[in-house]
Amino acid sequence: MEVRVNKHILIFDAGTGIRNLGNQLIREFHSQPVTLHLFISHTHWDHIQGFPFFMPAYAKNFQIMVYGPPARNKSLKELMKIQMDMEYFPVPLGDLNAQIVMQEVHEPFSIEDVKIIPFYVNHPAMTLSYRVTAGARSFIYASDNEPYRYTLHAIREEQGASPSGAGLDQKFIEFLAGADFLASEAQYTLEEYRSKIGWGHSPVESVVELAVRANVKQLALFHHDPTHDDATIDAMVKHAQKLLEIQKSNIRCFGAAEGMEVKLT
Numbered sequence: 001m002e003v004r005v006n007k008h009i010l011i012f013d014a015g016t017g018i019r020n021l022g023n024q025l026i027r028e029f030h031s032q033p034v035t036l037h038l039f040i041s042h043t044h045w046d047h048i049q050g051f052p053f054f055m056p057a058y059a060k061n062f063q064i065m066v067y068g069p070p071a072r073n074k075s076l077k078e079l080m081k082i083q084m085d086m087e088y089f090p091v092p093l094g095d096l097n098a099q100i101v102m103q104e105v106h107e108p109f110s111i112e113d114v115k116i117i118p119f120y121v122n123h124p125a126m127t128l129s130y131r132v133t134a135g136a137r138s139f140i141y142a143s144d145n146e147p148y149r150y151t152l153h154a155i156r157e158e159q160g161a162s163p164s165g166a167g168l169d170q171k172f173i174e175f176l177a178g179a180d181f182l183a184s185e186a187q188y189t190l191e192e193y194r195s196k197i198g199w200g201h202s203p204v205e206s207v208v209e210l211a212v213r214a215n216v217k218q219l220a221l222f223h224h225d226p227t228h229d230d231a232t233i234d235a236m237v238k239h240a241q242k243l244l245e246i247q248k249s250n251i252r253c254f255g256a257a258e259g260m261e262v263k264l265t
C-alpha cells in the first residue's frame, strides 16, 4: 500500500503487490534520486516476499528506508536478509544497488513534517500498526491483527470474552481514534473466525466495531482471505456497510483492491 504525503513516498509492507509498484516508481522517476520509506508490519511471508522483486532496490538512485519491528531473537535486518540468502534467492540483500537503511522502530518519530506512531497489535509475530499524521490528516495502516479479548480467553480456556483483553482492545481503539482513513485487515467472516481464533486475523464484524468506536471517517477493508473470491469479498463489504447503517454511522466503508486510489481532501 502506497501513501503519498506532501513530497514523501510511504509504502506499507512488501507483499507481492510491491512488484508492480516498484515498476511504476522506476517509470515515474527514472534516474532521479528518490527516497522511499518502507514500513514493515511484520515479516510473515505475505508481507515481505515481494521485496526481492522490488526493482527500486536494484537502482542506485533510490534510497530505501526500511522501518519495522525486530523479532524476539533476530534483528529486522536479519529477518529481511534471510529470505534473500542464496538457498532462496540468487541476489543477496547486501548486493542491491539502492542505499538500504534498516531501522527498528518502537517509539513515535517524524519524517520531516510527517509524524509516525507505531503500535503493537495482536498477531502471532511481533507486528506493528502505523499511524501517519501530516497537518490535520491522519492515515492508519492496520494489517494482521485480531481482538485480544477473544484470544486471551481462548488461551486460558475461559468462557466469554476476557476483561483484560478488552482493556488491551480499548488501547487499540485509542490509537485509531478519529483517523481520517483506516486501512484495516478484515480477513474472515464471523463464522470462519470461530474456528480460527488465535490465528491473528479479525472477523469483519470486529473491524466495523473498532472503526465505529474509534470514530474513523473512512474504512478500507483489505488483507482479503486468499480463498475468498470477489463475490465473497463484495458480500463481506456489503455486510460491513449494513452494520454501519444499522448503527447510523456515516463511515465510508469499501473493499480495497490493487490499483485503487483514494485522495484525502
Ligand SMILES: [Zn+2]
Pocket: 042, 044, 123, 125, 144, 200
Ligand atoms: Zn501475519
Ligand SMILES: [Zn+2]
Pocket: 044, 046, 047, 143, 144, 223
Ligand atoms: Zn498477513
